[in-house]
Amino acid sequence: MSRHSSSLRVFGLALTLCVLVSACASNPARLPLVTPDPSLGQTEPLLIATTRARDETDNRPFSDARSMDLDFADAGIWVPREREPGHIDYPGTDAHPASEFALSSYEGLSGEAEFVERLNARLAALPDEDRQVVVFVHGFNTPFSNGLYFNAQIVTDFQIEGVGVHFAWPSAGRLSAYLYDRESVQFSRDGLVHTLELLSQSDAKSITVIAHSMGALLTMESLRQLSLTGRTGVIERLNAVILASPDIDSDVFREQVASMDVLPEHLVVFVSHRDRLLALSSFVRGERAARVGSGSHVDELTRMGVAVIDLTRFSDAGSFNHTTFASSPVLMSMVTSGALQAALLGEQDREPAGPAGRLAALASSIISLPARALGRK
Numbered sequence: 445m446s447r448h449s450s451s452l453r454v455f456g457l458a459l460t461l462c463v464l465v466s467a468c469a470s471n472p473a474r475l476p477l478v479t480p481d482p483s484l485g486q487t488e489p490l491l492i493a494t495t496r497a498r499d500e501t502d503n504r505p506f507s508d509a510r511s512m513d514l515d516f517a518d519a520g521i522w523v524p525r526e527r528e529p530g531h532i533d534y535p536g537t538d539a540h541p542a543s544e545f546a547l548s549s550y551e552g553l554s555g556e557a558e559f560v561e562r563l564n565a566r567l568a569a570l571p572d573e574d575r576q577v578v579v580f581v582h583g584f585n586t587p588f589s590n591g592l593y594f595n596a597q598i599v600t601d602f603q604i605e606g607v608g609v610h611f612a613w614p615s616a617g618r619l620s621a622y623l624y625d626r627e628s629v630q631f632s633r634d635g636l637v638h639t640l641e642l643l644s645q646s647d648a649k650s651i652t653v654i655a656h657s658m659g660a661l662l663t664m665e666s667l668r669q670l671s672l673t674g675r676t677g678v679i680e681r682l683n684a685v686i687l688a689s690p691d692i693d694s695d696v697f698r699e700q701v702a703s704m705d706v707l708p709e710h711l712v713v714f715v716s717h718r719d720r721l722l723a724l725s726s727f728v729r730g731e732r733a734a735r736v737g738s739g740s741h742v743d744e745l746t747r748m749g750v751a752v753i754d755l756t757r758f759s760d761a762g763s764f765n766h767t768t769f770a771s772s773p774v775l776m777s778m779v780t781s782g783a784l785q786a787a788l789l790g791e792q793d794r795e796p797a798g799p800a801g802r803l804a805a806l807a808s809s810i811i812s813l814p815a816r817a818l819g820r821k
Contacts, residue, residue: 473587473617475504476539478522478546485524485541487548488596491563492517493642494612495628495635496588498552505550506588508616510628514635516559519610520549521596529601530760530771532593545593556642564647566607576606576683577648581636583657584625584691587617598654598770602779606652609643611636613662622728629662636666640678650683653708657721657766660690660737664700671704684710688769689737691725694744697736701748711749712788714769715739717756721766742812751788752812774806783807 480487494515499507505517524543527533532545539546553559567575580598582591595610613632616624643651655663663685670678685708690697701707715737716722722735734740742752758775760768769775778784781800787807 473504473589474535474537475547475550475589475592476535476537477550478539478541478548480520480522480548481541484526485522486600487520488523488599488608489566490519490521490592490595490599490608490610491559491566492519492592492610492612493559493635493639494588494614495632496612496614504588505552506612508587508614510614510631514556514638516553516556518549518551518553518562519547519592521592522546522548523596523600529773529776530597532590532597534590534593545596547589547592556638560642560646563607563609563643567647570606572649574605575648576650576652577609577643577646578604578606579609579611579639579643579651579653581611581613581653581655581659581663582615583655583659583689584615584622585617585619586615588612590617591615594656594767594770601770601776607648609639611639611659613659615658625658626661629658629665632662633665633669636662637669637675637678640666640670640682641675644678644681651681652684652686653682654686654688655690656688656769657691657737660687661692661696663687664690664692664697667708668700668703671706676706679704679706679708682708684708684712686712686714687736688714689716689719689722689766690735691722692736693729694734694736694741698744698748701750707749710751710788712751712753713737713745714753714755715742716754716758716765716768718759718765719768720764746812746814749814751814753784753788754810754812757810778803778807784811787811788813 494506495511496506497509497511522541522545524541526542533543535544535546580595582594591612592610599608614628653663667679690713717739719737722737726735739754745752755768758768758772759765760771781803783803784807788811
């Protein structure tokens, strides 16, 4: 490579970092409390398990520091009605409930016994078919507050039924702290493992894990640890594990899957060739191996028993296509209509006519199913 082209690539990297820093700076990490007003929006209740240290100052129940103890809380996240689907308006010091996300309630829990007690109480209040737990594991550069808002946005816009559980690992919430976040992932494996154990012992009919970006690395490392320590029963309780834009080296992912005696019933990966943040992640590592979420190894993933959903043709609410899985209106329509689930399960024997048929056809076109049944028993 010439010195000129190398300089251009470094310049492009620096420019990208500057844009990202400015974008992150516009989203201050705040959790102001608002009084719920049903005419303006709704509250999404989330049970929280976290390896973050407590910090009950400056509207932050938890800081970006690490804690050796797994902590628990119960929060209500305010979601305004008047907004674009997939979009989050972050609050200032005081939130405007008509347009901004905020906190509508918060309570620290005494420990895992109270956490499980509340979880089971919420499950019992649901119809039998909705007694599922949906766990969200956030990604890199995510303050505690923003992770909660992101989780609540996904639950609301995709009309997810069940009990929401938010696993908050100690991301520094700064672009410059990439290495700190990766080490926090390693630090948090035991915490996520124990959280999954608690959920597997609950009254839930099914458990789904949605992990984004670096959170996907944490999730896969935790599943690997469960398998290597003989706790495969926890993995077998997982109905689905969804890795969205996973920031995982493809070689590492291959080793993670190969070392596991059993996979979740459904292991699904969202990929995009247009994900600029994963391209940046690959660049800073010397581009020796593409990230799993870049979609460079779809055939290999399906041979491993993974279902792949390619979101390359869609865009997210920003300009980096790293959160497309959570912000694409077309994807929301496919999920809320059931078209995506039917395509994943291979249940589209006859495609209906009209808009429903077009959604079904689109869902089929972006999914690559494994050659054999999902999961290994």
